[in-house]
Amino acid sequence: MSTTFERIRALVRQDDWRASDHAIVRMAEQDVLGSELADRIDDGIVVEDYPNYHAGPCVLVLHYDEIGPVHAVWGIEKGTDRPAVLVTAYRPNPTRWQDDYRTRKP
Numbered sequence: 001m002s003t004t005f006e007r008i009r010a011l012v013r014q015d016d017w018r019a020s021d022h023a024i025v026r027m028a029e030q031d032v033l034g035s036e037l038a039d040r041i042d043d044g045i046v047v048e049d050y051p052n053y054h055a056g057p058c059v060l061v062l063h064y065d066e067i068g069p070v071h072a073v074w075g076i077e078k079g080t081d082r083p084a085v086l087v088t089a090y091r092p093n094p095t096r097w098q099d100d101y102r103t104r105k106p
Contacts, residue, residue, distance in 0.1 A: 002049040004057040011084035012041040019086040
């Protein structure tokens with residue numbers, strides 16, 4: 001399991017998280033609720049891990065809500081250890097992802 005995601009999950013479980021402005025816009029466009037993603041953080045599956053990302057460690061996580069699959073980027077800002085940040089969330093485009101929504105199509 002991703003060390004970054006473990007840290008993020010621990011923060012989210014403690015309700016120590018926020019959504020970025022970008023995430024709020026994207027979620028509104030695609031009928032995604034950040035609170036649902038946070039409530040289901042333990043069910044998330046890491047798709048890609050970016051522990052050395054320039055803005056701070058982050059992970060692309062596959063979630064499911066009542067509508068279907070959701071990709072969410074969760075991170076921790078560089079130079080901080082809290083809160084977890086929901087950077088963006090969107091419904092993955094099936095033309096770009098395999099049926100498992102964890103593997104990009106060539």
